[in-house]
Amino acid sequence: MKLLVRNLARSTTEHDIRKLFSEYGEVTECNLVLDQKTGLSKGFAFVDMPNESEAKTAISTLNLTDFAKSKIRVKIAQ
Secondary structure, eight states: OEEEEESOOTTOOHHHHHHHHHTTSOOOEEEEEEOTTTOOEEEEEEEEOSOHHHHHHHHHHHTTOEETTEEOEEEEOO
8 A cells, every 4th residue: 555644854764754654564665755956855755555454554643643843644645
């Protein structure tokens, strides 16, 4: 299941996101979206979790929680 993580702090790395979501299950892919001109984070990422139950637990637990001084939003990517 592909998840969209929004409102990330600009200093957040892919490693930080992978570590956070790995607490809830297997993460097969993590892509932090970067600005092509500056190379800095655009503040959102995609996380792939193959187990639907684990992904739903991550969504319900992490949505609207504080992470790296930002209130992140997590939902299923469309």
